[in-house]
Amino acid sequence: MSTIDYSDKIPNNVNLSEDRTLQRALEQWQPNYLQWWDDMGPDGSQNFDVYLRTAISVDPQGWAQFGHVKMPDYRWGIFLNPAEKDRKIHFGDHKGEAAWQDVPGEHRANLRRIIVTQGDTEPASVEQQRHLGLTCPSQYDLRNLFQVNVEEGRHLWAMVYLLHKYFGRDGREEGEALLERRSGNEDNPRILQAFNEKTPDWLSFFMFTYFTDRDGKFQLCALAESSFDPLARTTKFMLTEEAHHMFVGESGVSRVIQRTCQAMNELKTDDPARLRAAGVIDLPTIQRYLNFHFSVTIDLFGADQSSNAAIFYSTGLKGRFEEGKRNDDHVLKGQTYRVLEVHNGQIVEKDVPMLNALNEVLRDDYIADSRAGVERWNKVIEKAGIPFRLTTPHKAFHRNIGALAGVKVAPDGRPVSEAEWAANVDRWLPTDEDRAYVASLMGRVVEPGRFANWIAPPVMGINRQPVDFEYVRFN
Numbered sequence: 406m407s408t409i410d411y412s413d414k415i416p417n418n419v420n421l422s423e424d425r426t427l428q429r430a431l432e433q434w435q436p437n438y439l440q441w442w443d444d445m446g447p448d449g450s451q452n453f454d455v456y457l458r459t460a461i462s463v464d465p466q467g468w469a470q471f472g473h474v475k476m477p478d479y480r481w482g483i484f485l486n487p488a489e490k491d492r493k494i495h496f497g498d499h500k501g502e503a504a505w506q507d508v509p510g511e512h513r514a515n516l517r518r519i520i521v522t523q524g525d526t527e528p529a530s531v532e533q534q535r536h537l538g539l540t541c542p543s544q545y546d547l548r549n550l551f552q553v554n555v556e557e558g559r560h561l562w563a564m565v566y567l568l569h570k571y572f573g574r575d576g577r578e579e580g581e582a583l584l585e586r587r588s589g590n591e592d593n594p595r596i597l598q599a600f601n602e603k604t605p606d607w608l609s610f611f612m613f614t615y616f617t618d619r620d621g622k623f624q625l626c627a628l629a630e631s632s633f634d635p636l637a638r639t640t641k642f643m644l645t646e647e648a649h650h651m652f653v654g655e656s657g658v659s660r661v662i663q664r665t666c667q668a669m670n671e672l673k674t675d676d677p678a679r680l681r682a683a684g685v686i687d688l689p690t691i692q693r694y695l696n697f698h699f700s701v702t703i704d705l706f707g708a709d710q711s712s713n714a715a716i717f718y719s720t721g722l723k724g725r726f727e728e729g730k731r732n733d734d735h736v737l738k739g740q741t742y743r744v745l746e747v748h749n750g751q752i753v754e755k756d757v758p759m760l761n762a763l764n765e766v767l768r769d770d771y772i773a774d775s776r777a778g779v780e781r782w783n784k785v786i787e788k789a790g791i792p793f794r795l796t797t798p799h800k801a802f803h804r805n806i807g808a809l810a811g812v813k814v815a816p817d818g819r820p821v822s823e824a825e826w827a828a829n830v831d832r833w834l835p836t837d838e839d840r841a842y843v844a845s846l847m848g849r850v851v852e853p854g855r856f857a858n859w860i861a862p863p864v865m866g867i868n869r870q871p872v873d874f875e876y877v878r879f880n
């Protein structure tokens with residue numbers, strides 16, 4: 406079970422060859438996927454040999470293998486964590502019953518929607534990032550970008566497998582639609598707004614992989630609890646890959662900060678204009694990017710009160726983050742949770758039924774996890790002896806979904822008037838000028854071991870290779 410069969414056209418550990426109909430359906434989808442990769446995958450890089458990790462097993466020890474591969478030849482496949490014997494549903498109204506190996510008819514529509522929504526984010530991020538290779542700050546970073554991209558492609562495979570295997574014709578149609586929507590396209594956009602935003606530069610990319618891939622982690626963790634066992638097993642293995650994406654984001658931003666602090670100390674200044682003249686990204690600009698990506702990402706968790714969230718939980722489709730580690734009844738009826746609301750221009754707390762507030766519960770868990778990494782960034786600034794702190798904005802800041810949408814709130818959580826917002830928004834969110842400046846830094850650095858001026862080299866290379874290893878052969 407833990408070893409992956411690579412002799413099949415589609416690598417898998419689900420005995421695909423024993424299910425001829427499914428195998429044929431997926432083999433028909435495969436060329437369409439490759440066509441999508443060709444059209445929308447990393448721009449101008451199909452012929453590069455990239456030092457990629459490929460899953461070869463789902464054994465936590467030694468699950469991946471590294472080697473130079475052309476991305477279109479990457480062995481995208483279907484890998485599920487091993488089944489847990491006699492797994493039981495451990496939350497919601499069906500608690501204690503056997504986990505489902507098939508989709509119960511009454512939950513079919515909701516499960517399909519959950520899987521499609523998750524699946525849609527995977528190709529979306531590849532589309533958002535497709536031009537970044539042209540302006541990479543180093544070979545090391547270029548390789549990491551491509552690694553993230555091929556794995557998001559594999560995550561799409563993971564969801565399409567579930568759609569094909571368990572949802573019949575509807576599932577196959579959804580599989581096609583996942584290749585047809587396009588990030589940012591007016592007529593046929595991706596489902597969630599954060600996945601229609603642009604990722605125009607590498608600071609955005611690092612913020613995106615730090616904040617938005619972390620949303621992925623929390624969604625996948627919630628789905629890894631699902632009563633629908635194949636979904637739980639698929640998402641568990643996706644989480645193994647996801648950890649690297651967040652590492653790319655956290656270490657990327659950290660290296661940008663490190664380089665900026667170095668320049669601040671050399672020039673003995675915190676003047677953004679002088680730092681920009683020196684070609685580094687000033688800390689207030691980094692804070693504005695952080696504010697943007699944080700606020701756009703927390704919208705992804707949905708409305709703070711949602712009857713769908715209650716249904717998804719009670720029916721056992723989607724659990725909470727670390728459901729198994731919580732000490733409550735895992736049914737949550739009669740319990741309450743605090744959400745924020747706006748009353749006469751003031752933000753007030755309000756107790757609501759917890760089941761309806763489960764989006765907010767997941768969002769709050771996400772926020773706590775996000776803050777931990779921001780504190781690690783602050784350590785870099787502190788170590789450089791610079792009196793500046795990055796902060797995550799208040800969760801009511803710059804929101805577009807739920808009760809907080811439409812109210813103007815400062816990053817510190819103070820409700821402000823339209824006029825005050827307009828007078829200050831340039832200090833709170835990236836301006837066109839910020840974005841133009843960051844864009845002006847983006848040049849292509851590809852000699853092994855060389856790094857763009859605005860970012861520090863990493864401490865270590867990938868898979869114990871040296872930092873100046875030839876991670877990408879351009880051919």
Ligand SMILES: [Fe+2]
Binds near residue numbers: 557621647
């Ligand atoms: Fe993903």
Ligand SMILES: [Fe+2]
Binds near residue numbers: 557618621647650
């Ligand atoms: Fe990811």
